[in-house]
Amino acid sequence: MMNDLITMIAAKYNYWAFIVLMMIGLYAMIVKKNLVKKIIGMNIFQTSIILFYISVGAKESATIPIIAHGHQEGVIQATAYINPLPHVLMLTAIVVSVATLGVALALAIRVYNQYRTLEEDDIQSQINQI
Amino acid sequence: MTHQLPALIIIVPLMAALLITALSWINRKWCFTITCATFALSLAASVGVMIEVLENGVVSYRLGGWRPPIGIEFRIDHLNALVLLVIFSVALLNLFASRIKVQAHFPNKAGTFYALSVLFVTGLAGITITGDAFNLYVLLEITALTGYALIGMGQEHAPLAGLNYLIMGTIGASFYLLGVGFLYMMTGTLNMMELSKLLPELYDTRVVMFGFFLCLVGLFIKMALFPLHSWLPNAYTYMPTAASGLIASLTTKVMIYVMIRISLLVFTPAFSFGNAMLMTVLVWLAVIAIVAGSILALAQKSVTRMLTFIIIAEVGYMVGGFWLGNRDGVTGSILHIVNDAAMTLCLFLVAGSFRFRLDSDRFSELSGSFRHMPYTMIAFVVGALSIIGVPPTCGFFSKWYLIKGGLAAGSYHFVAALIFSSLINVILFFRIFEIGFFQTLPHGEPVSQAIPAARGIREAPRGMVISSLIAATSLIILGLSTNILVSRVIRFVF
Numbered sequence: 001m002m003n004d005l006i007t008m009i010a011a012k013y014n015y016w017a018f019i020v021l022m023m024i025g026l027y028a029m030i031v032k033k034n035l036v037k038k039i040i041g042m043n044i045f046q047t048s049i050i051l052f053y054i055s056v057g058a059k060e061s062a063t064i065p066i067i068a069h070g071h072q073e074g075v076i077q078a079t080a081y082i083n084p085l086p087h088v089l090m091l092t093a094i095v096v097s098v099a100t101l102g103v104a105l106a107l108a109i110r111v112y113n114q115y116r117t118l119e120e121d122d123i124q125s126q127i128n129q130i
Numbered sequence: 131m132t133h134q135l136p137a138l139i140i141i142v143p144l145m146a147a148l149l150i151t152a153l154s155w156i157n158r159k160w161c162f163t164i165t166c167a168t169f170a171l172s173l174a175a176s177v178g179v180m181i182e183v184l185e186n187g188v189v190s191y192r193l194g195g196w197r198p199p200i201g202i203e204f205r206i207d208h209l210n211a212l213v214l215l216v217i218f219s220v221a222l223l224n225l226f227a228s229r230i231k232v233q234a235h236f237p238n239k240a241g242t243f244y245a246l247s248v249l250f251v252t253g254l255a256g257i258t259i260t261g262d263a264f265n266l267y268v269l270l271e272i273t274a275l276t277g278y279a280l281i282g283m284g285q286e287h288a289p290l291a292g293l294n295y296l297i298m299g300t301i302g303a304s305f306y307l308l309g310v311g312f313l314y315m316m317t318g319t320l321n322m323m324e325l326s327k328l329l330p331e332l333y334d335t336r337v338v339m340f341g342f343f344l345c346l347v348g349l350f351i352k353m354a355l356f357p358l359h360s361w362l363p364n365a366y367t368y369m370p371t372a373a374s375g376l377i378a379s380l381t382t383k384v385m386i387y388v389m390i391r392i393s394l395l396v397f398t399p400a401f402s403f404g405n406a407m408l409m410t411v412l413v414w415l416a417v418i419a420i421v422a423g424s425i426l427a428l429a430q431k432s433v434t435r436m437l438t439f440i441i442i443a444e445v446g447y448m449v450g451g452f453w454l455g456n457r458d459g460v461t462g463s464i465l466h467i468v469n470d471a472a473m474t475l476c477l478f479l480v481a482g483s484f485r486f487r488l489d490s491d492r493f494s495e496l497s498g499s500f501r502h503m504p505y506t507m508i509a510f511v512v513g514a515l516s517i518i519g520v521p522p523t524c525g526f527f528s529k530w531y532l533i534k535g536g537l538a539a540g541s542y543h544f545v546a547a548l549i550f551s552s553l554i555n556v557i558l559f560f561r562i563f564e565i566g567f568f569q570t571l572p573h574g575e576p577v578s579q580a581i582p583a584a585r586g587i588r589e590a591p592r593g594m595v596i597s598s599l600i601a602a603t604s605l606i607i608l609g610l611s612t613n614i615l616v617s618r619v620i621r622f623v624f
Contacts (some may be wrong), residue, residue: 042300045301045304046304049304049307049311052311053311056311089320092264092268093307096268100271100300103275103278103279104296104297107282107293107296108293110282111289111290123290127287
């Protein structure tokens with residue numbers, strides 16, 4: 001029983017890693033009361049999806065998708081190279097997540113300047129007082 | 131030249147956003163003119179594309195000349211040509227109304243504001259026009275990021291509301307990205323037409339099912355379907371009034387368009403409407419959204435905040451109508467995208483005028499508004515009648531299709547929710563009419579004569595009044611041209 005579970009996890013460990021990271025991120029976003037911790041959770045969440053895409057492109061015993069010059073003339077074996085498209089997509093996704101992080105931190109600074117705290121409970125009590 | 135029109139729709143505003151930012155360092159007066167010219171050009175281009183689509187059917191544009199499965203394709207059919215027209219018309223009308231508000235509220239940031247709103251519209255148009263599932267994600271985030279920044283420019287608790295929206299919006303977009311990842315994993319393509327060719331053989335696999343489900347959940351967060359709506363009211367209440375007409379009337383509607391696009395064009399109707407369980411659950415969710423949105427709207431004390439909850443109810447109309455899965459329901463849903471964008475624009479412009487003149491749009495401040503802001507109030511009344519669904523305003527016709535669809539599908543709970551929401555809307559708006567028209571002071575003196583003049587209430591500036599009146603007129607014109615819209619455009623979608 002236990003062995004079955006371990007082989008199941010080991011067979012698809014890349015997906016388990018991304019699911020665990022994703023859950024950590026979601027947990028931080030939903031449960032944490034500090035706004036910066038929420039933003040960190042958000043970033044972990046986005047990173048987990050990037051890892052998922054990268055691992056989709058991987059192939060067993062394949063190499064990076066650069067064809068050595070003059071090395072292979074004629075047929076190119078697609079199975080010998082990992083799929084580069086997910087990597088390219090994730091370059092864009094990394095840019096998006098950096099931009100999101102930037103906007104989030106800029107908003108957090110404005111929130112801090114306004115309420116002098118980043119704890120959601122304190123902010124809420126300040127809003128309720130008004 | 132005409133075959134380059136689809137590219138112009140995106141490239142003109144994208145370049146203009148850069149130009150506006152650069153020019154704002156030199157002379158801020160040019161920013162408005164350039165924004166105006168940009169929207170007008172893009173609107174003209176989308177009219178051109180619409181004519182092309184009406185004559186020759188689907189227009190496909192290859193960016194950089196690359197063939198679709200490799201390169202990115204712009205694909206315009208009847209549905210997104212219509213949505214493009216709505217986006218740019220709303221943007222242009224809101225722009226006219228926002229000029230004075232920008233001058234009054236953040237004169238130093240005018241360049242930033244215009245650049246952001248142009249980028250926001252670029253993103254929306256890109257979402258609408260693109261034929262590539264991953265490209266759609268990137269444009270979704272462009273729209274969202276500029277939206278967060280625009281909301282963060284607002285008053286009071288705007289930064290906090292913007293940050294909450296950012297976190298929710300990122301979860302939504304990430305779910306969509308993950309869903310697309312699952313579909314990519316199974317098919318190896320991101321082009322929507324390729325996906326729709328390759329997917330049918332894989333409909334039985336759990337991965338495809340789950341990918342579809344993830345895309346839907348992500349979009350539901352983005353469109354604020356009821357249990358996932360918590361970011362919307364605060365963000366839309368505190369955002370600057372100059373942007374509210376744009377963001378409030380377009381964001382949720384474009385997300386509903388994406389849902390329709392994914393369900394009908396990436397997946398086939400046979401797949402999306404083949405799962406009776408899913409449809410039942412989603413129609414029930416929509417019913418809950420309609421009822422809850424309407425009841426929560428009743429509890430609000432200011433016009434803008436009430437409108438935000440009406441938007442949540444209207445999202446329920448469109449989602450529910452679509453997932454009825456029959457021709458009338460889908461027609462009603464698509465028609466309502468157009469009509470609701472126009473209605474929300476009209477009402478948010480009016481609410482913006484209230485806030486501009488009265489510094490607040492609480493119901494209690496509106497006494498005597500009919501006497502002192504007559505033209506604004508005409509627009510308000512027309513918008514309100516349209517939300518309630520009184521013919522000949524457009525709200526009646528889309529509701530008519532939705533109810534017809536509900537009866538045909540036997541979803542009587544959906545029909546009941548629609549009628550319930552209409553009745554609540556009657557109460558909501560006639561309460562405001564009463565305050566604006568009749569309300570008197572405790573000692574019997576009509577407020578309309580004494581107080582407003584003392585408070586200095588007068589008609590809103592000309593730009594705002596004209597924009598709201600045009601929006602109000604468009605409600606009636608849209609209503610009267612329902613038949614043309616349905617028979618010439620929407621009929622081809624489903």
